[in-house]
Amino acid sequence: MLATEVTPAARRPKRARRTSVRLADAGNYLFVLPAVFFLAAFLIYPILYNIRLSFIDVKANELLSGSAAWVGLRNYQEIFQDPLARLAALNTFIFTIVSLIFQIVISMALALLYNQEFPGSRFMRSMYIAGWAIPVLVSGTMFKWLFDGDSGLVNYALKLIGICPNPLFWTADPNLALISTIIANIWLGIPFNLALIYASLQTIPRELYEAASIDGAKAWSKFFFITLPLIKPALLSTLILGMIYTIKQFELIWTMTQGGPLNSSQVVSTAAYTYVFSQFEFGHGAALLNLTALFLFGATLLYLRSIRREGAT
Amino acid sequence: MKTFSFFRRGWHLTLLSALLLFVFLIPLLWMVSTALKSTSEIYSYPPKLISLSPDWTIWSQILTDPQISRFFVNSLVVSFGTTFTTLCLSIPCAYGLAHLPVKGKTLILGVSLSTLVFPAIMTATPLYIVFGKLGMLNTYPALILADTAISLPFAIVMLRPSFRSVPKELAEAAQIDGCGRWRAFWLIMLPLVVPGILTVGVFTFLAGWGDLLMSLTLTTDDAMMPVTAGLFKYIGNNVSQWNRVMALATLQSIPPLLLFMVAQRYVVSGLTEAAVKQ
Numbered sequence: 001m002l003a004t005e006v007t008p009a010a011r012r013p014k015r016a017r018r019t020s021v022r023l024a025d026a027g028n029y030l031f032v033l034p035a036v037f038f039l040a041a042f043l044i045y046p047i048l049y050n051i052r053l054s055f056i057d058v059k060a061n062e063l064l065s066g067s068a069a070w071v072g073l074r075n076y077q078e079i080f081q082d083p084l085a086r087l088a089a090l091n092t093f094i095f096t097i098v099s100l101i102f103q104i105v106i107s108m109a110l111a112l113l114y115n116q117e118f119p120g121s122r123f124m125r126s127m128y129i130a131g132w133a134i135p136v137l138v139s140g141t142m143f144k145w146l147f148d149g150d151s152g153l154v155n156y157a158l159k160l161i162g163i164c165p166n167p168l169f170w171t172a173d174p175n176l177a178l179i180s181t182i183i184a185n186i187w188l189g190i191p192f193n194l195a196l197i198y199a200s201l202q203t204i205p206r207e208l209y210e211a212a213s214i215d216g217a218k219a220w221s222k223f224f225f226i227t228l229p230l231i232k233p234a235l236l237s238t239l240i241l242g243m244i245y246t247i248k249q250f251e252l253i254w255t256m257t258q259g260g261p262l263n264s265s266q267v268v269s270t271a272a273y274t275y276v277f278s279q280f281e282f283g284h285g286a287a288l289l290n291l292t293a294l295f296l297f298g299a300t301l302l303y304l305r306s307i308r309r310e311g312a313t
Numbered sequence: 314m315k316t317f318s319f320f321r322r323g324w325h326l327t328l329l330s331a332l333l334l335f336v337f338l339i340p341l342l343w344m345v346s347t348a349l350k351s352t353s354e355i356y357s358y359p360p361k362l363i364s365l366s367p368d369w370t371i372w373s374q375i376l377t378d379p380q381i382s383r384f385f386v387n388s389l390v391v392s393f394g395t396t397f398t399t400l401c402l403s404i405p406c407a408y409g410l411a412h413l414p415v416k417g418k419t420l421i422l423g424v425s426l427s428t429l430v431f432p433a434i435m436t437a438t439p440l441y442i443v444f445g446k447l448g449m450l451n452t453y454p455a456l457i458l459a460d461t462a463i464s465l466p467f468a469i470v471m472l473r474p475s476f477r478s479v480p481k482e483l484a485e486a487a488q489i490d491g492c493g494r495w496r497a498f499w500l501i502m503l504p505l506v507v508p509g510i511l512t513v514g515v516f517t518f519l520a521g522w523g524d525l526l527m528s529l530t531l532t533t534d535d536a537m538m539p540v541t542a543g544l545f546k547y548i549g550n551n552v553s554q555w556n557r558v559m560a561l562a563t564l565q566s567i568p569p570l571l572l573f574m575v576a577q578r579y580v581v582s583g584l585t586e587a588a589v590k591q
Contacts, residue, residue, distance in 0.1 A: 025414060028409060028415050029409075029415060030405075031405040031406060031413060031498070032413075032415050034402050034405070035465060038402055039466065042436070042461070042462035043436060043463075044424070046436040046439035046440055046462075047428070047431060049439035049443075050435050050436070050438060053438065053439070113329065113333070119322065120331070121323075121327075124330045124334050127334055127338070129577070129580055130338070130570060131337065131338075131341070134341075134566040135523030135566070136523060136525065137545060138344075138544070138565060141344075141558060141562050142559075142562065143340060144548075145555050146339075148555070150356070151356050153339075153343055156358075156359060187340065244429075250433075250434055268432075273437075276438050285438060286438065293431045297430055300430050
């Protein structure tokens with residue numbers, strides 16, 4: 001019955017509507033395209049440019065004339081042999097692992113504390129965000145002053161409790177510079193980690209703990225058999241985000257040591273910046289950054305795949 | 314009986330938490346304390362926790378220094394410019410990705426997400442070269458464009474779920490009633506995602522205000538430097554004058570801290586959401 005009713009006359013408005021739908025589709029793109037063009041011009045193009053830089057031999061004057069020789073993988077081979085890039089890779093590894101371990105452990109302890117109800121809990125928990133809100137440069141400057149050799153508060157405290165009577169020149173000592181940036185970075189990461197871990201603790205139903213208490217479970221067993229398994233996914237994503245953020249860290253180290261003294265606190269980002277802006281080795285800097293980005297990209301993909309797989313089973 | 318209620322209400326945890334918070338905030342407190350000391354007091358041993366006679370001359374010098382006010386003006390222009398540009402581009406885009414039938418959604422979202430992973434320095438060198446060729450170094454647009462490029466993918470990724478949580482039938486119903494596409498977006502959808510927009514706005518402003526990388530790379534002229542690059546340079550020039558350095562550091566922490574206090578709710582929820590969504 002329906003089929004008989006569809007006459008050519010009835011079809012016409014339908015067709016008209018179809019073309020207007022197409023026009024409407026075009027209108028929809030107006031919402032999206034400005035941002036897409038912007039990203040293409042100011043983010044994607046620079047990233048591709050960076051990849052190109054890593055395959056050519058660029059000196060500053062050639063950069064302006066645009067005539068630079070294609071050298072294939074030579075920049076990559078050179079940074080693999082360059083002590084600066086090697087040291088930077090090793091330092092980045094140490095910087096990231098040590099920072100993440102302490103950030104997670106300290107933030108976990110704090111999150112467990114603030115997960116309990118007590119007067120002022122909410123207010124005091126939110127105060128930690130102050131450490132995140134201020135510019136990284138300011139945090140770096142604060143720590144540089146705390147670690148000052150002559151009048152720094154850290155040296156004074158160490159002397160006071162009798163651990164180390166002689167002043168240590170933290171950021172000026174090749175053996176201690178990396179450690180001081182790590183300590184500052186642990187501090188820097190606590191607000192973010194605390195906020196994330198706290199949020200995941202809040203999702204655990206209280207009844208689980210009450211039931212465990214009735215069964216006579218101790219605090220430690222509650223932590224290991226209820227809390228930890230339930231926040232494991234959130235903890236893993238916190239860890240991955242922290243890893244990305246820490247490997248990318250530039251401003252803190254640049255403020256505190258600029259990778260020095262004697263390159264002792266160079267990480268990949270500061271080394272790349274040194275290659276480009278003090279040695280004018282654009283190709284080396286670009287190659288080092290591309291490898292870092294490739295690593296971060298791969299790690300993130302692996303992580304995303306692992307959660308998808310877990311979600312599927 | 315009294316002690317019983319002390320523990321039951323959790324006051325012992327309040328004490329513990331206050332102590333831990335104090336330890337965490339020592340760097341900040343020490344910054345402010347140093348900023349109020351006279352030059353001789355910084356080097357006194359044992360260090361004084363709080364200056365007994367605050368040295369206000371440093372502050373009056375800093376507050377009246379035209380160069381330093383210039384740093385602040387530059388930072389304000391760049392941060393507001395970045396926030397405005399980021400919001401103008403990300404809000405319609407996030408709405409389009411959330412509700413409109415647009416091809417290539419997955420690609421746009423995937424690219425936005427993956428650029429979050431890349432180090433910002435990757436864009437610093439190319440932008441330095443390109444802006445240098447265009448004669449745009451030491452200009453506000455260069456800084457605003459560079460900072461927006463860093464903030465935009467994050468803003469899109471953050472805002473899309475806000476729009477998704479609003480049923481798209483609302484906008485469709487308005488369009489059937491004769492409301493234009495943009496009016497439906499502007500009048501119906503936008504008011505419903507104000508919290509998400511505020512969160513992204515606060516994040517973008519803080520990122521713009523705190524940016525050192527682009528400021529160092531794209532400005533060499535004192536007159537165009539934001540406060541971050543200004544402080545960085547100031548440390549180099551005043552190596553041992555920690556009270557001056559800390560005064561400038563304190564001063565440039567005030568806008569983000571004020572913003573944080575006013576918009577605390579959005580910052581905290583944003584911080585957690587950012588991770589959950591990614």
